[in-house]
Amino acid sequence: MNNKRRDFLRITGLAGLGLAGGNLLSSFKPQEKAPGLITGYSMGTFNMSGYAAPKLDVVRVAFVGLGNRGPAAVNRLKRIAGVDIKALCDLRPEKVNTAKDLLKGTAHKPEIYTDKEDAWKKMFDRNDIDLVYIATPWALHTPMAVYAMNSGKHVCVEVPAATTVEECWQLVETSERTKKHCMMLENCCYDFFELLTLNMARQGLFGEIIHGEGAYIHDILEGNFSKTKNYKLWRLQEYTKRKGNLYPTHGLGPVCQAMNINRGDRMDYLVSVSGNDFMMEKRAEQLASSDSFYKAFTGKDYNGNMNTTTIRTEKGKTIMLQHDVTSPRPYSRLHLISGTQGIAQKYPLPGKIAIGGDEWLSEEKIRELETKYTPPIVKLVGEMAKEIGGHGGMDFIMDWRTIDCLRNGLALDQDVYDAALWSSILPLSEKSLANRSNSVDIPDFTRGFWKTNKPVDVSMSTGGTTKVI
Incomplete structure (x- = not known):
């Protein structure tokens, strides 16, 4: 049949x-819903892929979550013309005041929301806000994003956008119904080598992309146990409750863009394998021996050191993802894209490229390719991004590009289907692990639109009118 x-x-x-x-x-x-909707029937939904919302001459922004990433975002957006920072929210008054101090000497005069657990709702209910920027702990991402869209706001939400498959569907259905953007702030899609190799892939330099690899290999063992880095050690608590790839999107996002996932192909199923925890429990016991505060974190069944998840697409292509935040290893997102005519790999640094052969190109040849294939967005704001900062500049490119799209009425580079799909690897890898690493189907959050959706022009052939202050 x-x-x-x-x-x-x-x-x-x-x-x-x-x-x-x-x-x-x-x-x-x-x-x-997913199994019955993968066939291509839209069932009356509105397709947010490629959707261009009405132009906003000035993007009025509210921030919620001003602990780690939030203040840096405030500092970046104040440098982008056409932005009006209207409101700041955090449960801790000192965090809000610190963020407000970053705006001294600017035209931004934000109102403050703090002290109460639900102060953010009052802020979201305002009718003079266009975009909400969410940088809170993971568990609050979807509830806040859904509330914001229902309140008539576009959303930029930190990674992961959701932590359960049900939350992923909530984001999709709310975005479609309200026609409000829900963009996950996957900054790694805007790093320089990733943008370069994406442009190369889109222009066919690697042939057909048939395999990709991504990772989040980052030794943040001490940071996870820090009393000051994460509010009430929320991130460490996630690692006591869940097992799998808990942070999949940094390595996955750029690979999905290069492979046109959700735009010509889709993820079909995954298999996930994890080893044991060899370090987190030991670190908790060491800290508890001299500080009773950490006794609450001993005797926990922590997430394993290394998780490896493999994905097969509808068109028979493959993706390999890894997650390790405890081993003493150099930082790596892997970022490998392999095609029928060539390959690119970022880590170990510096990035390497091979075209039509089994040897890496010389640095001189790679510089020649950079001259030819560096995308317009990097030529326009790349140097300013390096100066302003944010993980070497990629954060600023992401923020600038998002604002420029909203001001010019352009589709965003990442839509709600990307946010849902990339985030869904977390709960789906858990499900695979719980079933002795058997395969797990991946929902089609586009409900079949992946067959006709077109790749997004991340390189920026349109727009580019927004100035940097």
Whole structure:
């Protein structure tokens, strides 16, 4: 039986069940919708991929979460013309005041929201805000993003955008219904080598991309146990409760863009394997021996040192992801894209490229490729981004590009389907691990639109009118 006939029978069979069984389809939970909707039937949804919201001459922004990443974002957006920072929110007054101090001497006069757990809701309810920038602990990302979209705001939300498959569907359905953007702040898509190799891939230099690798290998063992780095050690607590790839998007995002995932191909299923924890429990015991505060973190079943997740796409291509935040290893996101005619790999630094052969190109040849393939966005704001900062400049490129898209009425580089899909690897890897690393189907958050969606022009052939102050 061919695939089209199977799809027809599946969709008509489900419809028949609905008629005979009191609309069975409507009783499915959000995460259960995916199997019946992968066939290409949109079921009345609005496609946010490629959607251009009405232009905003001035983007009025509110920030929530001013602990680690929030203040840096405030500092970056104050350098972008056409931005009006209207409000700042954090549970801790000192954090809000520190962020407000960053705006001294500027035209920004934000109102402060603090002290109360739900102060952010009052801020979101304002009618003079266009964009909410969310940089809170993970568990608050989806509830805040959904509330903001329902309040008529576009959303930029830190990674991961969601922590459960149900939350992923909540983001998708809310964005489609409200026609408000929900962009995950995956800054690694805007790093310089990633943008260069994406442009090369889009211009066919590597041939057809058939395999990608990404990772988050980052020794943050001490940071996870720091009393000051994460509010109430929220991130460490995540590692006591969950097992899998808990932070998949940094390595995954750039690879998905190069492989046109959600725009010509989609993820089909994954398999995830983890080793044991060899370091976090030991570190908790060491700290508890001299500080009773850490006794609450001993005796926990921590997430393992290394998680490896492999993904197969609908078109038979593969992605390998790794996650390790405790081993004493040099930082790496891997960033490997392999095609039928060439390959690029960023780590170990500096990045390497091979075209049509089995040897890496010389640094001189790579410089020649950079001259030819550096995308317009890097030529326009790359040097300013390095000066202003944010992980070497990629954070500023991300923020500038987002504001420029909103001001010019352009589709965002990352849409809600990317936010949902990339974030879903966290709970889906958990599910695979819990079932002895058996394969797990990956929902089609586009509901079939991946077949006709077009790749986003991240290199920026349009827009570019927003000035840097």
